[in-house]
Amino acid sequence: MNAPIRLAALVLALASAPVLAAPTVLLSPALGRPGSVTLEGRVLAETPHGSSALTRNLRSLTARNWKGAKVEVSFQGTVATVTSGEDGNFQVTLQPAGGGSFPPGRHSAQASVTGAKTTASVEILADPAPFLVISDFDDTLAISEVTQPDKLVANALLRDEETQKAVPGMPGFYGCLGANAEARPGFALVSGSPVQYLPRVGGFLDRHGFPEGFGLFLRDLGPRSLSDYKQPIIRSLLHRFPHPVVLVGDSGEKDPEVYAQIREEFPGRVRAIYIRDAGNTADAARFQDMVLFQEASTAALHAVQAGLAPRACVSAAFPQATPRAEQGTP
Incomplete structure (x- = not known):
């Protein structure tokens, strides 16, 4: 079966x-x-x-x-x-x-x-906030194994906020984004997880030490949300908030394509796109002008160079990150 x-x-x-x-x-x-x-x-x-x-x-x-x-x-x-x-x-x-x-x-x-x-x-979100982080959830922050149906079902149904595993290093990466800004950045989670999982997703973020204050935009499961459900939410956020945005997702499904579309529709608004390697990475064209990373420290070191995170915070969060890795970050 x-x-x-x-x-x-x-x-x-x-x-x-x-x-x-x-x-x-x-x-x-x-x-x-x-x-x-x-x-x-x-x-x-x-x-x-x-x-x-x-x-x-x-x-x-x-x-x-x-x-x-x-x-x-x-x-x-x-x-x-x-x-x-x-x-x-x-x-x-x-x-x-x-x-x-x-x-x-x-x-x-x-x-x-x-x-x-x-x-x-x-x-x-204060008007002087440096940027808004718009993030995926499954296989970006939480290990959901979306590309493997059997494991996806197990993670979706047999786990909860206490037992689902976090992607290593992502709480530290998010905690450093905008950490030295006069006003804290905003965080919006736009996910295919069902809206009925609001308590579970919120509990997961709290349990694993992600920054407080996430706005949660989960999917209303139904025929109209089988595809292209993220773009309307992200467009609405960019219309409501004039801040620059940082987009974070994974390669397992369509995040690179969705984020590329948003970047094209809102020229000059996207500061950076970070894509966690969750498989399906053979086509390099999917990740043009994006940071494809396997370790969260790679994304964090890039954020330092891009002026999105303070070096001291990243060094404290990722003490094992080597100078060589930092020099090789795009």
Whole structure:
């Protein structure tokens, strides 16, 4: 039995299992500007639960959406009520009350429905921030082995935020990006991981010491998101945030092509593109004017030369990086 058939069998087996009746609100950690912030999430009609990673993951993926839920969303004293759509999703853009501005830095937003409430972090990116890092997740930050279906299924369903492994060195690389800037950079994670995995992805980032304040933009699984789902999100981010951007992904699927397309559409906005070697690297043309790396230290040393990271931070994060490796970095 191949991986997709096994996955379908597991979904059918657990989708009909009893679940708790209480609803759940998922609110995505967000990035905003002093003048506005867009908050989005999903309302589930039931609370996924289980005694193992497998049951929790599958029940998250198969939980019923709550259409028509009245969701109260609040941030920094601004409150709005929105109605969840067909798939349980909701989105609202909030502006500061009284014509003021949201203070830069990390804050908390709230979302509630009858019977459930939640919070999520919001990073208000200061206008002087040096750049915005837009990152992939699977095989860029977390080892997911997307190019190997059996291992992909195991990582997606049998692991959780506590057991999925991080790509070595990536927390240190991200921690050094913009570390000496007057205002901290922003971080946006645009991933094919399903939106139901918001708690799992956020927990993974916290557990492995990635910078705080990531905005999470996960995929709403469905026929319309089978391909080309990243470009609209990245375009929206580049329209909302005027900052230069650093793009980080991997070679396993289409990140090089997606990032090349974005670079062409937004000339002068992309400071650097870093691509982790996760296979499928035989065609060198895919990585034109990008940094293809196997070790995170290689990307970090390039970031020093490109003025994106301070040398002292990279030296502390990667003490084994040799002068020779630094001299050979593009």
